[in-house]
Amino acid sequence: MSRLGKKPIQLPEKVKAEFKNSILEMTGPNGKLSQKIDERISVKINDGNISFEQLGTTREHNILQGLYRGLAKNMLEGVTNGFKKELEIVGLGYKAGIEGGKNLTMSVGFSHPVSIEIPPTVKVTAVLNQEKNTIVTIIGNDKYEVGAFAAKVRDVKHPEPYKGFGIRYLGEHILRKAGKAAAGGAAKK
Secondary structure: OOHHHHHEOOOOOEEEEEEOOOEEEEEEEEEEEEOOOOOOOEEEOOEEEEEEEEOOOHHHHHHHHHHHHHHHHHHHHHHHHHEEEEEEEEEEOEEEEOOOOOOEEEEEEOOOOEEEEOOOEEEEEEEEEOOOOEEEEEOOOHHHHHHHHHHHHHHHOOOOOOOOOOOEOOOOOOOOOOOOHHHHHHOOO
């Protein structure tokens, strides 16, 4: 990470960055993000570049330099383009919907619907596709928030290996197992 940590980050014209009191703030067309920076790392903003410098020579300083540069790069991507995760709900009678713009409610084979509160930092939509599967789209400017909410939704019902029913990321390949019928046919002679 230290090689990446030494590379400066180029800021586009529409993004403003500010570093005060150990907090790096970026403002762009998609909103505003902030990140607390460890006191062992120095941040310099000049001529449309952000650079991160170590204030020591230990391995930890090296690691932190790369970490905070990576977090700043994600912040830049978030305030300019944003992040998006898509989940597919596959199964007979499995569906999802948004209730009042605050909760994602899913029917995924349990005796009751499962409701998850949507954080204020992300936008969620649930739409049926041609194969009658629900596609849940999660959009936000904070990579961590988008990924954490997508993982929370997927944890409700992992895809099972026999028929593939459950919640999966769009395009995710599920390893399928052969059922009992395939195993029983080999035993007869």
